[in-house]
Amino acid sequence: MKRDSGELALSYLERIRSLELRSRTKVMNVCGGHERTITQAGLRNVLPDGVELIPGPGCPVCICPEEDIYHAIQIARQPRVILAAFGDMLRVPVNAPKREPRSLEQAKAAGADVRPIASPLEAKRLATESPDRDVVFFAAGFETTMAPVAAMLAEGVPANLWLLLSGRLTWPAVAMLLESGRPGFDALIAPGHVATVMGPEEWEFVSRDHALPTAIAGFEPASLLAATYAVLRQLVDGECRLVNCYPQAVRNGGNARARQILTRCFDIVAADWRGIGTIPASGFALNDHFAAHDARARESWMTDPAARKRAGEMPPGCDCARVVLGRIYPNECQLYGRACTPRHPIGPCMVSDEGACRVWWAGGIRESVTTERPAAKAV
Amino acid sequence: MTDTHIALAHGNGGRLMRELIDEVFARCLDSPSLDTRVDAAPVPGPADDCELCVSTDGFTVQPLEYPGGDIGSLAVHGTVNDLAVSGATPTVLTVNAFVEEGLEIALLERLVHSMGQAARSAGVAIVAGDTKVLRRGEGGGVYFATTGLGVRARASDLGPHRIEAGDVLLISGPVGDHGAAVMLAREQFGLRGDVRSDAASVLGLTQALLDLDGLRFMRDPTRGGLATVVHEITATSRHGARLRETDIPVREPVSSVCEMLGYDPYYLACEGRVLAVLSPADADVALERWHAIPGGEQARKIGVTTTESPRVILETAIGGERYLEELEDDPLPRIC
Numbered sequence: 243m244k245r246d247s248g249e250l251a252l253s254y255l256e257r258i259r260s261l262e263l264r265s266r267t268k269v270m271n272v273c274g275g276h277e278r279t280i281t282q283a284g285l286r287n288v289l290p291d292g293v294e295l296i297p298g299p300g301c302p303v304c305i306c307p308e309e310d311i312y313h314a315i316q317i318a319r320q321p322r323v324i325l326a327a328f329g330d331m332l333r334v335p336v337n338a339p340k341r342e343p344r345s346l347e348q349a350k351a352a353g354a355d356v357r358p359i360a361s362p363l364e365a366k367r368l369a370t371e372s373p374d375r376d377v378v379f380f381a382a383g384f385e386t387t388m389a390p391v392a393a394m395l396a397e398g399v400p401a402n403l404w405l406l407l408s409g410r411l412t413w414p415a416v417a418m419l420l421e422s423g424r425p426g427f428d429a430l431i432a433p434g435h436v437a438t439v440m441g442p443e444e445w446e447f448v449s450r451d452h453a454l455p456t457a458i459a460g461f462e463p464a465s466l467l468a469a470t471y472a473v474l475r476q477l478v479d480g481e482c483r484l485v486n487c488y489p490q491a492v493r494n495g496g497n498a499r500a501r502q503i504l505t506r507c508f509d510i511v512a513a514d515w516r517g518i519g520t521i522p523a524s525g526f527a528l529n530d531h532f533a534a535h536d537a538r539a540r541e542s543w544m545t546d547p548a549a550r551k552r553a554g555e556m557p558p559g560c561d562c563a564r565v566v567l568g569r570i571y572p573n574e575c576q577l578y579g580r581a582c583t584p585r586h587p588i589g590p591c592m593v594s595d596e597g598a599c600r601v602w603w604a605g606g607i608r609e610s611v612t613t614e615r616p617a618a619k620a621v
Numbered sequence: 622m623t624d625t626h627i628a629l630a631h632g633n634g635g636r637l638m639r640e641l642i643d644e645v646f647a648r649c650l651d652s653p654s655l656d657t658r659v660d661a662a663p664v665p666g667p668a669d670d671c672e673l674c675v676s677t678d679g680f681t682v683q684p685l686e687y688p689g690g691d692i693g694s695l696a697v698h699g700t701v702n703d704l705a706v707s708g709a710t711p712t713v714l715t716v717n718a719f720v721e722e723g724l725e726i727a728l729l730e731r732l733v734h735s736m737g738q739a740a741r742s743a744g745v746a747i748v749a750g751d752t753k754v755l756r757r758g759e760g761g762g763v764y765f766a767t768t769g770l771g772v773r774a775r776a777s778d779l780g781p782h783r784i785e786a787g788d789v790l791l792i793s794g795p796v797g798d799h800g801a802a803v804m805l806a807r808e809q810f811g812l813r814g815d816v817r818s819d820a821a822s823v824l825g826l827t828q829a830l831l832d833l834d835g836l837r838f839m840r841d842p843t844r845g846g847l848a849t850v851v852h853e854i855t856a857t858s859r860h861g862a863r864l865r866e867t868d869i870p871v872r873e874p875v876s877s878v879c880e881m882l883g884y885d886p887y888y889l890a891c892e893g894r895v896l897a898v899l900s901p902a903d904a905d906v907a908l909e910r911w912h913a914i915p916g917g918e919q920a921r922k923i924g925v926t927t928t929e930s931p932r933v934i935l936e937t938a939i940g941g942e943r944y945l946e947e948l949e950d951d952p953l954p955r956i957c
Contacts, residue, residue, distance in 0.1 A: 248867060248938035255939055275883065282885070284941020351626060461880055463939055584949040595883055606932070606944020 247464040251283075254467035259290055261471075261478050266292045268426065269473060270568050272416055273300040273433035274596025275461050281605035283463040285470075293474065296427055297601075298568040299415040299515070303328075303594035305566060306382040307514040308336040310408045312553035314380040315343055316545045317406065317537060318354040324372060325349075326365040327380040328387075329358035330594040333587060336553045346380075362394040369403035378537050382408040386435045388526050389500040392507040395532055404537040409526030410513060412436045413444050418521050419567065420452045426568055429455045429473035431466065434488040441496030442486050449482045460488035507532060516590065517556055517563025562589035565598055571611070572599040578610045579603070634845030635948030658857065659780070660840070661707035661771065672775050674709040676700055677768040685732060685762050687806035689798070689818030690892070693736035696765035698820050698892055699843070701743045705827040706839040706895060708779050709771030714740060716750040716767050721760035729763060736765075743822040745769065774831075781857035783837040786928045789904035790854075790862065793826050793895040793911055794819065794919045795870040796847045800889025801878045815874045821893035826917055829910045835900030836907070842896050848887040848945040850896050851933045854926070861929030864945070866937045868923045887935075888948060898926070 271277055277297040280286065286295055299305055311334055318325035325346065332347040343349035350356035355375075359365055365379035381391050388409040395405075412433055419425045432445040437458045448456040455476035459469035465487055472485040486492050504526075513525020528536045537543060556563065560582070561575035572578055572591065582588040584603055591597035595604075624637070631641045647657050656662060661676035680696045690698075697714065704711040716736070720729065740747050798819040805816055823841055830836050842850040847869070855862050871879075871886045879886045893916065899907050904922060911917030933945040 251939045278883065282937070282943055283939055284935075284937045284943045285939065287941040288939055463937070467939070604946060604949070606946050 247462050251462075251464040251467050254464065254471045255288060258293070258467065258471050258474060261474050263290070263292050263474060263478060266294070267428050267474060267477060268294045268296050269429045269431060269470060270296045270298040270425075270427035271300060271431040271433075271459075272298045272412060273431075273435070274594070274598075274601065275435065276300065276431060276433065276459060276466060277598055278595070278601050279461050279463055279466055281601050281607075283466075285463060285466065289470070293470070295470070296568040297565070297572070297598035298419070298427070299412075299518070299566050300433065301566070301591065301594050301596035301598065302383045302387065302410065303330045303334060304562060304590040304597050305410060305415070305515045305518065306331070306334070306408050306590070307516050307554060308334075309514065309550045309554045310380075310382070310406065311346070312336045312338065312550055313538075313545050314378075314406055315346055315349045315354075317378050317543050318346060318349045318356050319343075320376075320543060322375050324355045324357060324368055324375050324377045325380060326357045326359045326368055326377060328382065329360070330596070331380060331382055332356065332358055333593045334590045335557070335587065337555045337557060338549075338553055362391045366394055366399055366403060369400045373400070373402060376402055376404060378404045378406055380406045380408070384410055384412050384433075384436060385439050385504070388508065389439050389497070389504055392503045393500070395507045395535070396503050399535065401534070403535060404540065405528060405532075405535050406537040407508075407526060407528055409508070410515065411510070411524050411526070413447070414521045414524035415515065415518070416448065418518070418524075420448065420454070425452075425454075427454070429477060430457075431469045431473070432456055432458045432484075434458055434460045434465070434492060437486075437488070437492045437496065439497050439500050441494060441501075442484060442492050443494070446484050449484050453482050455482050455485075457485040457487050458492055460491065516554075517566060557588050560589040562591045562599075565589075565591050572602040573607055573609060573611050575599070576610070579608055580610060630949075632844075633948050634843070634849050638844075659707065660703040661709060661769075663773075667772075670775050671772050674704055674707050674771045674773055675768065676703040676707070676771070677766065678703060679764065679766040681761060681764050682803060683761050684803075684806050685728065687803050687818055688816065689802050690820035691732055691735050692763065692765060693732035693734070694739035695820055695892060696767045697736055697739035697743060697745070698822055700767040700769040701739075701745055702823045702841045702843075702892070704769050704771035705822070705824045706841050707771070707773065708777040708827070708831055708839070709773035710828070711743065711745045711769050711771040711824070713746050713748045714767050714769045716747055716765060718750065718752045719755055719760055719764040719766075720752060721755045721762050722757040724762050732763065739822070743824055777831070779836065779838055781838055781854055784854060784858040784860060784898050784926055785837075785900070786860050786926050787901060788837060788898050788926045789901055789922055790851065790864070790924045790926070791897045791899065791904060791907055791911070792842075792847065792869065792921055792923050793823070793897075793917050794891075794893070795872045795875065796842065796891050796894060797871055797875045797879065797886035797889035799843075799892040800846065801875045801884075801886070803890075804882070804884075805878060816872070816878060819891055819893035821916060823893060823895045823916070825914050826895045826911060829914055829917075830897060830899075830907050833899065833903045833907060835903030836897065837900070838898040840896050842891045842894060844890055845948050846886070846888040846890055847896065848885070848933065849948060851924075852945065852947050854898065855931040855933055858926065859931050861927040861931055862924060862933045863927055863929075864924035864933065864935050866935055868921050870919050870921055887945060
């Protein structure tokens with residue numbers, strides 16, 4: 243951490259400690275990057291005991307439906323196909339028969355041409371360099387990932403580039419939690435990168451319609467502590483509004499050009515979230531203009547609905563769904579650190595660098611706690 | 622080993638790599654004089670008061686050239702530095718080149734030229750070599766392997782076995798530069814940053830400390846970075862280690878790149894830094910000496926060894942704590 247922001251962080255910490263909170267307070271974040279900063283900086287150790295920081299649905303790999311991963315595996319096994327995917331997706335296991343590959347990594351080991359990539363432009367380059375192959379880009383991600391995917395499409399792509407799109411909007415998952423009647427948190431820290439692209443306005447509904455203080459945070463400990471202070475202060479003062487604690491990057495209206503390109507390429511549709519179910523108007527789908535690049539529409543690549551359904555079943559004992567919803571902490575899952583480790587992950591939350599279980603494991607939290615909260619002290 | 626096939630992660634410097642080395646190479650070679658934990662192995666020397674050290678290393682970095690260095694100079698610095706942190710003065714090197722069919726000769730010339738320059742400035746002679754050409758598609762342009770011979774005083778006894786609780790950890794300069802520079806040089810991120818590899822010979826830095834009785838151990842934090850070396854220190858010495866985040870130098874552009882890409886600079890490779898462990902009595906002298914020589918200007922004390930359990934605890938800037946663990950898998954491209 244930079245020196246000056248270290249001092250700033252300490253000053254927010256002092257301000258948080260001086261607040262007189264009336265009851266135990268749960269603050270949810272919905273961004274894997276936030277959870278990583280919280281864990282790596284050890285924020286949970288230094289906050290007052292009554293303040294809980296809860297990781298929520300903030301990892302695109304974790305909420306990507308297993309059906310889509312199964313679909314990607316099946317396409318990768320087709321002749322002449324190169325399947326490109328963000329590296330994190332390769333290791334996520336799905337429920338497939340033992341003789342079949344259960345992850346893209348296993349499909350790759352069994353001979354499928356699966357390429358881990360780090361940017362949409364690499365998928366485009368693969369397609370350009372291999373005109374005699376079908377390059378399928380399995381694009382899973384939130385708004386921040388979908389914007390560059392849309393930019394790539396808008397610039398024009400070769401005919402042999404196909405997209406298996408599994409993009410999601412962040413705010414509808416939070417809306418679903420709030421409308422469920424038991425959101426499980428008292429205040430929200432909204433994602434800085436998403437707000438940079440889509441604008442802070444998307445998050446106003448949380449305070450306006452659900453009376454929960456909300457603050458947008460960046461990715462430095464100082465910014466997260468500023469946001470934590472902003473929401474706790476509101477709870478003490480009985481106020482409720484959206485505060486932008488990441489003004490360096492987040493501007494009203496967001497990135498107008500990125501939003502325009504998203505609208506030009508994608509429709510917003512009801513979408514499945516792993517372990518959560520269908521959330522209305524929460525997914526990106528290629529619009530008619532790009533139908534010729536839609537891997538889902540290609541008949542010879544369609545998968546058997548029964549097999550897809552089976553692939554979508556959560557592994558026995560896996561509590562990723564409740565981790566993603568912030569109902570339990572990662573180490574409250576009975577598999578955490580026992581059957582499920584980064585080396586042998588059972589659920590997606592232990593795979594991705596954005597996954598809460600993986601973040602906690604990398605932060606050195608080894609003890610599985612299956613009793614009651616709080617369970618989050620790292621050291 | 623529980624794994625049935627080699628994965629890229631077996632080369633990351635972390636736990637998987639250690640298992641591969643211990644459970645395949647050490648076990649199958651079954652050589653009593655092979656110690657897999659040291660950077661350079663002693664062999665009987667030409668005189669009574671000194672011994673020879675041998676070290677060998679392979680280089681597969683992609684891309685072949687990056688800001689601040691290239692695979693040619695890296696192949697020299699890597700082996701020279703392994704000898705240097707073992708307390709030896711490198712004298713000769715051999716080079717094996719595995720060149721892929723189709724590599725542009727002008728590029729190969731640049732790389733080998735850079736290799737020669739690095740060897741001359743480190744005062745080491747390249748005395749033998751071998752060249753193989755691989756079929757197209759079988760290599761990443763060019764791979765190098767270098768083996769180096771060095772001389773050290775027989776009295777020299779450096780190693781984690783000498784580390785005591787309360788010893789001081791010093792780093793010779795900012796960490797993560799090489800790893801970040803190589804990542805940025807891979808076009809895939811579409812980023813350009815003001816980040817250069819720190820690749821250099823550390824011979825001057827190591828020799829400056831060799832006469833200090835309190836010098837316990839030195840290591841160049843390459844693959845797996847600072848965190849991996851300190852982890853190794855705790856695992857071998859059975860002492861705990863506490864590092865202070867605010868004392869670990871990380872250049873501003875490196876920390877920005879890490880923030881953007883979600884990497885942890887403490888796990889990114891350095892190719893021109895030394896981590897040294899010294900008794901408290903000699904730590905200040907060592908720091909002064911480093912400050913006075915090129916490449917050591919930004920040296921810092923970054924932590925201490927403790928009587929706690931053998932894990933690495935990072936005290937964060939806001940007074941929190943977290944463990945630095947062994948790398949699990951390999952999110953990073955090849956960097957050495």
